[in-house]
Amino acid sequence: MCDQTFVAITFGPCDSCSQNKPLMNIYLQNEPVNYCSLCVELMACQGLAKGETVSTLRAESENLKAKLEEERAKLHDVELHQVAEKVETLGQFVIKTRRTLKGHGNKVLCMDWCRDKRRMVSSSQVIMRSAAVCVLQEHAVTMPCTWVMACAYAPSGCVIACGGLDNKCSVYPLSLDKNENLAAKKKSVAMHTNYLSACSFTNSDMQLLTSSGDGTCALWDVESGQLLQSFHGHSADVLSLDLAPSETGNTFVSGGCDKKANVWDMRSGQNIQSFETHESDINSCRLYDLRADREVAIYSKESIIFGASSVDFSLSGRLLFAGYNDYNINVWDVLKGTRVAILFGHENRVSTVRVSPDGTAFCSGSWDNTLDFNPV
Amino acid sequence: MSTSGNVVAMKKVVQQLRFEANIDRVKVSQAAAELQQFCIQNALQDPLLTGVSSSTNPFRTQKLCSFV
Numbered sequence: 274m275c276d277q278t279f280v281a282i283t284f285g286p287c288d289s290c291s292q293n294k295p296l297m298n299i300y301l302q303n304e305p306v307n308y309c310s311l312c313v314e315l316m317a318c319q320g321l322a323k324g325e326t327v328s329t330l331r332a333e334s335e336n337l338k339a340k341l342e343e344e345r346a347k348l349h350d351v352e353l354h355q356v357a358e359k360v361e362t363l364g365q366f367v368i369k370t371r372r373t374l375k376g377h378g379n380k381v382l383c384m385d386w387c388r389d390k391r392r393m394v395s396s397s398q399v400i401m402r403s404a405a406v407c408v409l410q411e412h413a414v415t416m417p418c419t420w421v422m423a424c425a426y427a428p429s430g431c432v433i434a435c436g437g438l439d440n441k442c443s444v445y446p447l448s449l450d451k452n453e454n455l456a457a458k459k460k461s462v463a464m465h466t467n468y469l470s471a472c473s474f475t476n477s478d479m480q481l482l483t484s485s486g487d488g489t490c491a492l493w494d495v496e497s498g499q500l501l502q503s504f505h506g507h508s509a510d511v512l513s514l515d516l517a518p519s520e521t522g523n524t525f526v527s528g529g530c531d532k533k534a535n536v537w538d539m540r541s542g543q544n545i546q547s548f549e550t551h552e553s554d555i556n557s558c559r560l561y562d563l564r565a566d567r568e569v570a571i572y573s574k575e576s577i578i579f580g581a582s583s584v585d586f587s588l589s590g591r592l593l594f595a596g597y598n599d600y601n602i603n604v605w606d607v608l609k610g611t612r613v614a615i616l617f618g619h620e621n622r623v624s625t626v627r628v629s630p631d632g633t634a635f636c637s638g639s640w641d642n643t644l645d646f647n648p649v
Numbered sequence: 650m651s652t653s654g655n656v657v658a659m660k661k662v663v664q665q666l667r668f669e670a671n672i673d674r675v676k677v678s679q680a681a682a683e684l685q686q687f688c689i690q691n692a693l694q695d696p697l698l699t700g701v702s703s704s705t706n707p708f709r710t711q712k713l714c715s716f717v
Contacts, residue, residue: 314657317657317660326656327655327656327659330656330659330660330662330663331659333663334659334662334663334666337663337666337667337670338666340670341666341669341670344670344674345674348674348675348676348677349677350676350677350678351677351678351681352677352681353677353681353684356678356681356682356685357681357685360685360688360689363698367700506665543668544665545672546669546672547669562677562680562681562684564674564675564679564680564683565674565675565676565677565679565680565681566672566674567677569677569680569681569684587695587697587698588691588694588695588696588697588698589687589688589690589691589692589694589695589698590684590687590688590691591688591691591692591695591698592695592697592698607684607688608684608685608688628697631696632694632695632696632697633696633697634697635697649696649697649700
Protein backbone atom coordinates (compact mmCIF):
# COMPACT_ATOMS: atom_id res chain seq x y z
CA MET A 274 0.00 0.00 0.00
CA CYS A 275 1.56 3.28 -0.96
CA ASP A 276 1.79 6.43 1.03
CA GLN A 277 -1.02 8.68 -0.10
CA THR A 278 -1.07 11.35 2.54
CA PHE A 279 -0.89 14.98 1.54
CA VAL A 280 2.49 16.56 1.66
CA ALA A 281 2.21 18.56 4.90
CA ILE A 282 3.68 21.87 3.96
CA THR A 283 2.67 23.98 6.93
CA PHE A 284 2.76 23.62 10.67
CA GLY A 285 0.82 25.89 12.93
CA PRO A 286 -2.45 26.56 14.73
CA CYS A 287 -5.42 24.68 13.32
CA ASP A 288 -8.31 26.92 12.23
CA SER A 289 -10.72 24.68 14.08
CA CYS A 290 -9.13 23.43 17.30
CA SER A 291 -6.35 26.04 17.59
CA GLN A 292 -3.70 23.45 18.48
CA ASN A 293 -0.29 23.57 16.86
CA LYS A 294 -0.15 20.65 14.50
CA PRO A 295 0.85 19.75 10.93
CA LEU A 296 -1.88 21.30 8.81
CA MET A 297 -3.73 20.07 5.78
CA ASN A 298 -4.49 22.80 3.26
CA ILE A 299 -8.05 22.10 2.20
CA TYR A 300 -10.81 24.05 0.52
CA LEU A 301 -14.25 24.46 2.11
CA GLN A 302 -16.72 25.98 -0.31
CA ASN A 303 -13.78 27.32 -2.32
CA GLU A 304 -12.23 29.04 0.67
CA PRO A 305 -8.74 27.86 1.65
CA VAL A 306 -8.63 26.61 5.20
CA ASN A 307 -5.97 25.06 7.37
CA TYR A 308 -7.21 22.19 9.49
CA CYS A 309 -5.21 19.59 11.34
CA SER A 310 -5.85 16.02 10.20
CA LEU A 311 -7.96 15.21 13.29
CA CYS A 312 -10.35 18.06 12.59
CA VAL A 313 -10.59 17.05 8.93
CA GLU A 314 -11.66 13.54 9.98
CA LEU A 315 -14.17 14.85 12.51
CA MET A 316 -15.62 17.22 9.97
CA ALA A 317 -15.96 14.47 7.41
CA CYS A 318 -17.73 12.27 9.95
CA GLN A 319 -20.19 15.04 10.73
CA GLY A 320 -21.08 15.04 7.05
CA LEU A 321 -22.39 11.52 7.33
CA ALA A 322 -26.11 11.16 7.19
CA LYS A 323 -27.78 9.49 10.12
CA GLY A 324 -27.39 5.73 10.09
CA GLU A 325 -24.51 5.63 7.66
CA THR A 326 -21.94 3.08 8.64
CA VAL A 327 -19.17 1.31 6.84
CA SER A 328 -21.50 -1.53 5.90
CA THR A 329 -24.30 0.67 4.51
CA LEU A 330 -21.74 2.66 2.54
CA ARG A 331 -20.15 -0.53 1.26
CA ALA A 332 -23.53 -1.81 0.13
CA GLU A 333 -24.24 1.48 -1.61
CA SER A 334 -20.85 1.40 -3.32
CA GLU A 335 -21.51 -2.12 -4.61
CA ASN A 336 -24.90 -0.98 -5.90
CA LEU A 337 -23.40 2.01 -7.63
CA LYS A 338 -20.67 -0.10 -9.23
CA ALA A 339 -23.29 -2.50 -10.55
CA LYS A 340 -25.38 0.41 -11.83
CA LEU A 341 -22.31 1.85 -13.57
CA GLU A 342 -21.66 -1.50 -15.30
CA GLU A 343 -25.30 -1.68 -16.36
CA GLU A 344 -25.32 1.84 -17.78
CA ARG A 345 -22.14 1.20 -19.73
CA ALA A 346 -23.38 -2.13 -21.03
CA LYS A 347 -26.62 -0.58 -22.32
CA LEU A 348 -24.65 1.54 -24.73
CA HIS A 349 -22.52 -1.30 -26.02
CA ASP A 350 -24.53 -1.83 -29.18
CA VAL A 351 -21.66 -2.51 -31.56
CA GLU A 352 -17.89 -3.03 -31.71
CA LEU A 353 -15.56 -0.42 -33.21
CA HIS A 354 -14.12 -2.83 -35.76
CA GLN A 355 -17.62 -3.67 -36.98
CA VAL A 356 -18.33 0.01 -37.61
CA ALA A 357 -14.96 0.22 -39.38
CA GLU A 358 -15.56 -2.72 -41.71
CA LYS A 359 -16.30 -0.45 -44.63
CA VAL A 360 -13.14 1.60 -44.15
CA GLU A 361 -10.40 0.97 -46.67
CA THR A 362 -7.71 -1.38 -45.42
CA LEU A 363 -4.35 0.24 -44.90
CA GLY A 364 -1.56 -0.43 -47.34
CA GLN A 365 1.71 -1.92 -46.20
CA PHE A 366 3.45 0.12 -43.57
CA VAL A 367 6.89 1.09 -44.74
CA ILE A 368 9.67 2.72 -42.84
CA LYS A 369 12.40 3.66 -45.27
CA THR A 370 15.30 4.52 -43.07
CA ARG A 371 16.10 4.15 -39.46
CA ARG A 372 18.84 5.87 -37.58
CA THR A 373 20.13 4.67 -34.27
CA LEU A 374 21.18 7.21 -31.71
CA LYS A 375 23.77 5.74 -29.43
CA GLY A 376 25.36 7.62 -26.63
CA HIS A 377 23.38 6.61 -23.59
CA GLY A 378 25.52 4.34 -21.46
CA ASN A 379 22.43 2.91 -19.77
CA LYS A 380 18.88 1.82 -20.51
CA VAL A 381 16.89 4.55 -22.19
CA LEU A 382 13.83 5.09 -20.01
CA CYS A 383 12.03 8.02 -21.51
CA MET A 384 12.07 10.45 -24.39
CA ASP A 385 10.17 13.49 -25.54
CA TRP A 386 10.04 15.56 -28.72
CA CYS A 387 10.55 19.29 -28.87
CA ARG A 388 7.79 21.27 -30.59
CA ASP A 389 10.31 22.30 -33.23
CA LYS A 390 9.88 18.69 -34.42
CA ARG A 391 13.61 18.22 -34.81
CA ARG A 392 15.02 17.94 -31.34
CA MET A 393 14.47 15.32 -28.72
CA VAL A 394 15.37 14.81 -25.12
CA SER A 395 15.96 11.35 -23.75
CA SER A 396 16.92 10.05 -20.35
CA SER A 397 18.63 7.18 -18.66
CA GLN A 398 21.13 8.08 -16.03
CA VAL A 399 22.02 10.93 -18.28
CA ILE A 400 19.76 13.40 -20.03
CA MET A 401 20.58 13.80 -23.67
CA ARG A 402 19.33 16.34 -26.07
CA SER A 403 19.65 15.21 -29.66
CA ALA A 404 18.90 16.67 -33.01
CA ALA A 405 17.05 14.16 -35.10
CA VAL A 406 18.06 15.66 -38.40
CA CYS A 407 21.77 15.07 -38.22
CA VAL A 408 21.68 12.52 -35.43
CA LEU A 409 23.78 14.83 -33.40
CA GLN A 410 23.95 14.74 -29.69
CA GLU A 411 23.86 18.30 -28.51
CA HIS A 412 23.87 18.23 -24.78
CA ALA A 413 24.34 15.65 -22.10
CA VAL A 414 23.56 16.30 -18.46
CA THR A 415 24.43 13.78 -15.81
CA MET A 416 21.85 13.37 -13.12
CA PRO A 417 22.68 12.55 -9.52
CA CYS A 418 20.10 9.79 -9.24
CA THR A 419 20.35 6.45 -10.96
CA TRP A 420 17.11 6.12 -12.92
CA VAL A 421 15.79 9.16 -14.68
CA MET A 422 12.39 7.80 -15.54
CA ALA A 423 10.77 10.90 -16.91
CA CYS A 424 11.81 13.71 -19.18
CA ALA A 425 9.92 16.35 -21.06
CA TYR A 426 10.53 19.26 -23.39
CA ALA A 427 8.84 22.58 -22.63
CA PRO A 428 6.64 24.07 -25.39
CA SER A 429 9.15 26.89 -25.94
CA GLY A 430 11.98 24.44 -26.51
CA CYS A 431 14.10 26.39 -24.06
CA VAL A 432 13.66 24.24 -21.01
CA ILE A 433 13.57 20.55 -20.17
CA ALA A 434 12.21 18.81 -17.11
CA CYS A 435 13.26 15.44 -15.73
CA GLY A 436 13.24 13.31 -12.63
CA GLY A 437 13.12 9.78 -11.32
CA LEU A 438 14.32 8.01 -8.22
CA ASP A 439 15.20 11.31 -6.62
CA ASN A 440 11.42 11.82 -6.06
CA LYS A 441 11.69 15.22 -7.67
CA CYS A 442 11.11 16.82 -11.02
CA SER A 443 13.77 19.38 -11.87
CA VAL A 444 13.86 21.91 -14.62
CA TYR A 445 16.94 22.83 -16.71
CA PRO A 446 17.08 25.87 -18.95
CA LEU A 447 18.81 25.05 -22.25
CA SER A 448 21.31 27.20 -23.99
CA LEU A 449 23.09 27.26 -27.30
CA ASP A 450 26.44 27.32 -25.59
CA LYS A 451 27.57 23.75 -25.59
CA ASN A 452 30.23 24.37 -23.01
CA GLU A 453 27.84 25.68 -20.45
CA ASN A 454 27.32 23.46 -17.44
CA LEU A 455 23.60 22.77 -17.52
CA ALA A 456 23.58 20.87 -14.25
CA ALA A 457 24.48 24.03 -12.38
CA LYS A 458 21.28 25.76 -13.50
CA LYS A 459 19.01 22.99 -12.28
CA LYS A 460 15.90 24.03 -10.40
CA SER A 461 13.76 21.61 -8.39
CA VAL A 462 10.09 22.10 -9.00
CA ALA A 463 8.11 19.04 -7.96
CA MET A 464 8.50 17.05 -4.75
CA HIS A 465 6.81 13.71 -4.30
CA THR A 466 7.16 11.11 -1.59
CA ASN A 467 8.14 8.39 -4.05
CA TYR A 468 9.74 8.09 -7.48
CA LEU A 469 8.70 10.33 -10.34
CA SER A 470 7.27 8.20 -13.15
CA ALA A 471 6.23 10.81 -15.72
CA CYS A 472 6.21 14.53 -16.30
CA SER A 473 4.79 16.86 -18.90
CA PHE A 474 4.52 20.60 -19.40
CA THR A 475 1.00 21.87 -19.92
CA ASN A 476 0.40 24.37 -22.71
CA SER A 477 3.05 26.70 -21.35
CA ASP A 478 6.50 26.58 -19.80
CA MET A 479 4.92 27.76 -16.56
CA GLN A 480 3.14 24.66 -15.40
CA LEU A 481 4.35 21.12 -14.97
CA LEU A 482 2.25 18.02 -14.46
CA THR A 483 3.85 15.06 -12.69
CA SER A 484 2.90 11.53 -11.70
CA SER A 485 4.58 9.48 -9.04
CA GLY A 486 5.03 6.12 -7.38
CA ASP A 487 3.34 7.68 -4.35
CA GLY A 488 0.00 7.19 -6.12
CA THR A 489 -0.68 10.84 -6.88
CA CYS A 490 -0.38 13.25 -9.77
CA ALA A 491 0.32 16.91 -9.22
CA LEU A 492 0.29 20.22 -11.06
CA TRP A 493 3.11 22.64 -10.19
CA ASP A 494 3.98 26.25 -10.89
CA VAL A 495 7.47 26.11 -12.36
CA GLU A 496 8.56 29.57 -11.26
CA SER A 497 7.69 29.27 -7.57
CA GLY A 498 7.68 25.49 -7.20
CA GLN A 499 4.26 25.76 -5.63
CA LEU A 500 1.82 22.87 -5.73
CA LEU A 501 -1.22 24.13 -7.63
CA GLN A 502 -3.37 21.03 -7.57
CA SER A 503 -2.98 17.44 -6.47
CA PHE A 504 -4.87 14.47 -7.86
CA HIS A 505 -5.73 11.64 -5.49
CA GLY A 506 -7.60 8.54 -6.50
CA HIS A 507 -5.17 5.89 -7.61
CA SER A 508 -4.59 3.16 -5.07
CA ALA A 509 -1.13 2.26 -6.33
CA ASP A 510 1.82 3.76 -8.22
CA VAL A 511 0.88 6.02 -11.11
CA LEU A 512 3.09 5.13 -14.05
CA SER A 513 2.18 7.51 -16.82
CA LEU A 514 0.14 10.51 -17.82
CA ASP A 515 -0.93 12.35 -20.94
CA LEU A 516 -2.67 15.67 -21.47
CA ALA A 517 -5.76 16.14 -23.62
CA PRO A 518 -4.67 17.44 -27.02
CA SER A 519 -6.86 20.48 -27.36
CA GLU A 520 -5.38 23.94 -26.71
CA THR A 521 -8.14 24.77 -24.29
CA GLY A 522 -8.29 21.29 -22.87
CA ASN A 523 -8.17 21.05 -19.14
CA THR A 524 -8.09 17.34 -18.64
CA PHE A 525 -5.45 14.68 -18.53
CA VAL A 526 -5.38 10.94 -18.12
CA SER A 527 -3.16 8.93 -15.76
CA GLY A 528 -2.48 5.20 -15.69
CA GLY A 529 -1.56 3.29 -12.57
CA CYS A 530 -0.51 -0.05 -11.18
CA ASP A 531 -4.03 -0.36 -9.77
CA LYS A 532 -5.03 -1.28 -13.36
CA LYS A 533 -6.97 1.95 -13.70
CA ALA A 534 -6.81 4.80 -16.13
CA ASN A 535 -8.26 7.95 -14.57
CA VAL A 536 -9.35 11.10 -16.37
CA TRP A 537 -8.89 14.27 -14.29
CA ASP A 538 -10.05 17.87 -14.41
CA MET A 539 -6.86 19.90 -13.97
CA ARG A 540 -8.51 22.87 -12.33
CA SER A 541 -10.64 21.16 -9.71
CA GLY A 542 -8.62 18.00 -9.13
CA GLN A 543 -11.79 15.98 -9.65
CA ASN A 544 -11.52 12.46 -11.05
CA ILE A 545 -13.99 12.66 -13.93
CA GLN A 546 -13.89 9.14 -15.32
CA SER A 547 -12.18 5.92 -14.48
CA PHE A 548 -11.49 2.86 -16.62
CA GLU A 549 -10.49 -0.45 -15.19
CA THR A 550 -9.39 -3.66 -16.82
CA HIS A 551 -10.98 -6.60 -15.13
CA GLU A 552 -8.69 -9.31 -16.31
CA SER A 553 -5.05 -9.45 -15.31
CA ASP A 554 -4.34 -9.38 -19.03
CA ILE A 555 -1.48 -6.99 -19.54
CA ASN A 556 -0.47 -8.20 -22.97
CA SER A 557 -3.03 -6.14 -24.78
CA CYS A 558 -3.56 -2.50 -25.56
CA ARG A 559 -7.07 -1.19 -25.11
CA LEU A 560 -8.92 1.79 -26.51
CA TYR A 561 -11.43 3.55 -24.27
CA ASP A 562 -13.86 6.08 -25.65
CA LEU A 563 -14.51 8.92 -23.20
CA ARG A 564 -17.94 9.78 -24.53
CA ALA A 565 -19.16 6.19 -24.51
CA ASP A 566 -17.38 5.77 -21.18
CA ARG A 567 -16.16 2.27 -22.01
CA GLU A 568 -13.61 0.15 -23.77
CA VAL A 569 -14.24 0.03 -27.51
CA ALA A 570 -11.32 -1.96 -28.87
CA ILE A 571 -8.62 -4.39 -27.81
CA TYR A 572 -5.35 -4.77 -29.67
CA SER A 573 -3.86 -8.17 -29.00
CA LYS A 574 -2.72 -11.40 -30.57
CA GLU A 575 -2.15 -14.79 -29.08
CA SER A 576 1.42 -14.63 -30.29
CA ILE A 577 2.11 -11.55 -28.20
CA ILE A 578 2.96 -12.76 -24.75
CA PHE A 579 4.77 -9.73 -23.38
CA GLY A 580 3.28 -6.53 -22.14
CA ALA A 581 3.48 -3.16 -23.82
CA SER A 582 5.35 -0.43 -22.00
CA SER A 583 4.54 2.59 -24.11
CA VAL A 584 2.04 3.69 -26.74
CA ASP A 585 1.50 6.65 -29.04
CA PHE A 586 -0.93 7.50 -31.85
CA SER A 587 -0.05 8.80 -35.28
CA LEU A 588 -1.42 12.27 -36.11
CA SER A 589 -4.77 11.13 -37.50
CA GLY A 590 -5.20 8.54 -34.79
CA ARG A 591 -5.44 5.74 -37.32
CA LEU A 592 -2.17 4.09 -36.28
CA LEU A 593 -1.18 3.05 -32.79
CA PHE A 594 2.50 2.43 -32.10
CA ALA A 595 3.15 0.23 -29.10
CA GLY A 596 6.55 -0.75 -27.70
CA TYR A 597 6.71 -4.15 -26.03
CA ASN A 598 8.89 -6.01 -23.59
CA ASP A 599 9.63 -8.60 -26.32
CA TYR A 600 11.88 -5.93 -27.92
CA ASN A 601 9.46 -5.20 -30.78
CA ILE A 602 7.13 -2.40 -31.77
CA ASN A 603 3.73 -3.40 -33.08
CA VAL A 604 1.81 -0.97 -35.25
CA TRP A 605 -1.98 -1.39 -35.00
CA ASP A 606 -4.83 -0.17 -37.18
CA VAL A 607 -6.87 1.59 -34.50
CA LEU A 608 -10.21 1.29 -36.30
CA LYS A 609 -10.01 -2.27 -37.54
CA GLY A 610 -8.11 -3.71 -34.60
CA THR A 611 -5.59 -5.48 -36.80
CA ARG A 612 -1.82 -5.37 -36.67
CA VAL A 613 -0.33 -3.47 -39.58
CA ALA A 614 3.38 -4.06 -38.95
CA ILE A 615 5.96 -5.43 -36.54
CA LEU A 616 9.13 -3.42 -36.24
CA PHE A 617 12.25 -5.17 -35.08
CA GLY A 618 15.46 -3.40 -34.30
CA HIS A 619 15.94 -3.26 -30.59
CA GLU A 620 17.93 -5.73 -28.58
CA ASN A 621 16.11 -5.24 -25.34
CA ARG A 622 12.77 -4.00 -24.02
CA VAL A 623 11.28 -1.01 -25.73
CA SER A 624 10.65 1.49 -22.96
CA THR A 625 9.24 4.48 -24.81
CA VAL A 626 7.64 5.23 -28.18
CA ARG A 627 6.81 8.77 -29.30
CA VAL A 628 5.52 10.17 -32.58
CA SER A 629 6.99 13.54 -33.54
CA PRO A 630 4.73 16.62 -33.23
CA ASP A 631 4.25 16.92 -37.00
CA GLY A 632 3.77 13.20 -37.43
CA THR A 633 6.67 12.71 -39.84
CA ALA A 634 8.65 10.37 -37.63
CA PHE A 635 8.54 8.31 -34.50
CA CYS A 636 11.28 7.52 -32.06
CA SER A 637 11.67 4.52 -29.78
CA GLY A 638 13.93 4.21 -26.75
CA SER A 639 15.05 0.90 -25.36
CA TRP A 640 16.87 -0.88 -22.56
CA ASP A 641 19.50 -1.70 -25.20
CA ASN A 642 20.81 1.86 -24.53
CA THR A 643 19.79 3.21 -27.93
CA LEU A 644 17.08 5.32 -29.50
CA ASP A 645 15.77 4.35 -32.91
CA PHE A 646 14.66 7.23 -34.99
CA ASN A 647 12.25 6.27 -37.79
CA PRO A 648 11.30 8.95 -40.27
CA VAL A 649 8.66 8.45 -42.93
CA MET B 650 -9.82 6.38 14.78
CA SER B 651 -9.41 3.62 12.24
CA THR B 652 -13.18 3.07 12.09
CA SER B 653 -13.88 6.69 11.33
CA GLY B 654 -11.01 6.56 8.81
CA ASN B 655 -12.73 3.65 7.07
CA VAL B 656 -16.05 5.48 7.01
CA VAL B 657 -14.47 8.60 5.59
CA ALA B 658 -12.71 6.56 2.91
CA MET B 659 -15.91 4.69 2.04
CA LYS B 660 -17.82 7.95 1.90
CA LYS B 661 -15.33 9.28 -0.62
CA VAL B 662 -15.65 6.13 -2.72
CA VAL B 663 -19.44 6.39 -2.71
CA GLN B 664 -19.36 10.08 -3.62
CA GLN B 665 -16.99 9.38 -6.49
CA LEU B 666 -19.18 6.54 -7.77
CA ARG B 667 -22.28 8.74 -7.58
CA PHE B 668 -20.46 11.36 -9.61
CA GLU B 669 -19.36 8.83 -12.21
CA ALA B 670 -22.78 7.21 -12.45
CA ASN B 671 -24.35 10.54 -13.38
CA ILE B 672 -22.20 11.49 -16.36
CA ASP B 673 -23.70 11.64 -19.86
CA ARG B 674 -22.81 8.80 -22.15
CA VAL B 675 -23.31 8.11 -25.85
CA LYS B 676 -23.77 4.81 -27.62
CA VAL B 677 -20.69 3.00 -28.88
CA SER B 678 -22.08 3.09 -32.42
CA GLN B 679 -22.16 6.86 -32.36
CA ALA B 680 -18.78 7.21 -30.65
CA ALA B 681 -17.24 4.72 -33.08
CA ALA B 682 -18.66 6.56 -36.07
CA GLU B 683 -17.13 9.80 -34.81
CA LEU B 684 -13.75 8.14 -34.21
CA GLN B 685 -13.81 6.75 -37.72
CA GLN B 686 -14.74 10.10 -39.20
CA PHE B 687 -11.90 11.85 -37.36
CA CYS B 688 -9.37 9.30 -38.61
CA ILE B 689 -10.54 9.54 -42.20
CA GLN B 690 -10.73 13.33 -42.21
CA ASN B 691 -7.20 13.66 -40.87
CA ALA B 692 -5.70 10.80 -42.86
CA LEU B 693 -4.24 13.08 -45.51
CA GLN B 694 -2.44 15.13 -42.89
CA ASP B 695 -0.87 12.07 -41.34
CA PRO B 696 2.59 11.54 -42.88
CA LEU B 697 3.08 8.15 -41.25
CA LEU B 698 -0.08 6.98 -42.94
CA THR B 699 0.24 8.46 -46.40
CA GLY B 700 3.96 9.01 -46.70
CA VAL B 701 5.59 12.21 -47.90
CA SER B 702 7.42 12.96 -51.10
CA SER B 703 11.18 13.38 -50.94
CA SER B 704 11.00 17.09 -51.52
CA THR B 705 8.89 17.77 -48.47
CA ASN B 706 10.38 15.13 -46.20
CA PRO B 707 12.21 17.01 -43.45
CA PHE B 708 14.31 13.99 -42.61
CA ARG B 709 15.54 13.05 -46.08
CA THR B 710 19.23 12.19 -46.11
CA GLN B 711 21.14 15.38 -46.38
CA LYS B 712 24.37 15.66 -48.21
CA LEU B 713 25.85 18.15 -45.86
CA CYS B 714 25.56 18.11 -42.13
CA SER B 715 26.35 21.37 -40.43
CA PHE B 716 27.67 21.27 -36.92
CA VAL B 717 25.84 23.70 -34.74
